[in-house]
Amino acid sequence: MVMEKLGSSLKDVLRKIANASHVDQKLVKEIVRDIQRALLQADVNVKLALELTKSIENRALTEKPKTGMSVKQHVIKIVHDELVSLLGEKRELGLKKQVIMMVGLYGQGKTTSAGKLARHFKRRGQKVGMVAADVHRPAAYDQLSQIGEVIDVPVFGIAGEKSAPKIAKAGLEHFAGYDVIILDTSGRHSLEKDLINEIKALSKVADPTEKIMIVDAAMGQQAGPQAKAFHDAVGVTGVFITKLDGSAKGGGALSAVSETEAPVLFIGTGEHIEDLEPFDSNRFISRMLGMGDIQTLIEKAEEVVDEEKAEQTMRKIISGKFTLIEMRDQMEMLTNMGPLKKLMSMVPGMPAALSDEELEDMQEKLRKFKIIMSSMTHEELMDPKMIKSSRVRRIAKGSGVDNSDVRALLNHYNLSRRQMKGIMGNRKLRKQLQKQMKDGGAGLGM
Known part of the structure; x- marks a missing residue:
């Protein structure tokens, strides 16, 4: 992730606010020092860092939260908004000649x-x-x-x-x-x-x-x-x-x-x-603070996902068909969007929920699963139930993995199939998905 060390330090600050029993002057001064230290370590100009943290301190101690917002939420929002202001206003290059x-x-x-x-x-x-x-x-x-x-x-x-x-x-x-x-x-x-x-x-x-x-x-x-x-x-x-x-x-x-x-x-x-x-700057800071960046995630999906293929996959899933081919297509859509670590940083709450080691393990599993499926026949992909011990050994040998890796893929497929069956068993949700398909939405772009 971009500027990972600074992001990690700032997320620690937000956790300190969220876990505090109450917000008082002592806590505010403490988080201000933490933010100063994090900014200076990221090579932010000393004058700018001091001005920003002074503004955070003054606002946190004098401004009242808006109706419906807790004091903790208010202080976290102040930290977010001040960091956004530090990086300046957004300017886009339009689609024009x-x-x-x-x-x-x-x-x-x-x-x-x-x-x-x-x-x-x-x-x-x-x-x-x-x-x-x-x-x-x-x-x-x-x-x-x-x-x-x-x-x-x-x-x-x-x-x-x-x-x-x-x-x-x-x-x-x-x-x-x-x-x-x-x-x-x-x-x-x-x-x-x-x-x-x-x-x-x-x-x-x-x-x-x-x-x-x-x-x-x-x-x-x-x-x-x-x-x-x-x-x-x-x-x-x-x-x-x-x-x-x-x-x-x-x-x-x-x-x-x-x-x-x-x-x-x-x-x-x-x-x-x-x-x-x-x-x-708004999206950038939100992602850095672990608040996610759903809009960039959607744009990333729209850029790399084949809409026609995504729609075909979704129609099959809605009709109750979920084979290894559909699971492989979903995995390809996900991996085409980039490293899991970068993608997860765009999902609110996910950066804190998964460690770097867990994300790397997930990435490696996806890579290995795709290799294993490339060693399967079309019939095996369509009907994974036919894959018994002798086929497991052949697939493992062909893909250069252990027998246990092939079984892990089959276990993952069975779990995914049960989850899909549960989701499609919800008649209300199924009708909503069918309606969206008719309206032209598909896959990750829905």
């Missing part, structure tokens, strides 16, 4: 981020093209082309050309009529004059709708001055913070950038091309 220019220093992840952004728009029905305008880094064009092949997005470049504005101009003409054009540009080791001049020249030619600066989360508080310098020089319209999952300084980067006039638009949450999230 636009030219996006990526800017930043060397080694920040510009080219990979261009690919992630291209995939983001393509998955939302936009026609996307990428332009390789980095003329200084060797193999930059090749790298962007490889990313383009993976995500099925065309890339324009001119091998050997040393004029970035010339490439940009030709690229815009090449992709005329496309919804989104993304320009990958050169970086430098620092914000040098020639970099600023090149970006200004590119900007004049491309007239970009957005100038997005790429910042590595490991820069911590230094991300703030860098974002401000780029913003002052070339009018940055937003920031994309990369590698947020692997940096202890992510809090410093987020809070520092939020102080500039360039809002955080996206965060990179992993090394894979799909590890990208539009930044929403």
Whole structure:
């Protein structure tokens, strides 16, 4: 999970509030110190951390809870709201015709981020093209082309050309009529004059709708001055913070950038091309505090789940048919959405309910179960009752697991089948599901 250590410390604070017999000045001062310590360890600026915790303390001691809200709930809400305000207002990049220019220093992840952004728009029905305008880094064009092949997005470049504005101009003409054009540009080791001049020249030619600066989360508080310098020089319209999952300084980067006039638009949450999230401070903090993020979970499901296949699976289950094929389809839908640890962080209450070891064990079981089912015949998947000792041994040998692993899968299937039978035995629920199917809802998108 993104910024796991900070999230763990803040969740401890919320548990301390929830488990307290009552809320008094002593408890408030204690949790304020805990929050200060957690923020400073995450590289949040000292001044910002002190201002935020002072505000939490003043509000917790002077504000009265709203009608129907307990004092504990009120204090927890104050902590949540103040942390959201620290990270700034949400700003979205809409689905419209636009030219996006990526800017930043060397080694920040510009080219990979261009690919992630291209995939983001393509998955939302936009026609996307990428332009390789980095003329200084060797193999930059090749790298962007490889990313383009993976995500099925065309890339324009001119091998050997040393004029970035010339490439940009030709690229815009090449992709005329496309919804989104993304320009990958050169970086430098620092914000040098020639970099600023090149970006200004590119900007004049491309007239970009957005100038997005790429910042590595490991820069911590230094991300703030860098974002401000780029913003002052070339009018940055937003920031994309990369590698947020692997940096202890992510809090410093987020809070520092939020102080500039360039809002955080996206965060990179992993090394894979799909590890990208539009930044929403409210959702981000809710997930970090263990309050879940159901909206992002739904969006993730809608992005990766095959609606037609999900509907077919749901129709079979409603009709009383639940074989290993339906169970396998459900497992594939779940694993396609990403690591269980990341998914569970979006479900309210789940991060605290399951340990990292339990989540890893679940992930490993899902992986092993899918391998075992791939060694079964179609008849065995359709009728698991036929799988006796000799078949268990054959399946175990074919999938490289122990006999006990095959039996564990069959036990899991029998338990799931009983649960499905119980759910479908509820006539009211079954009618509701059938109605939703008629209205066009299916699977995880219902």
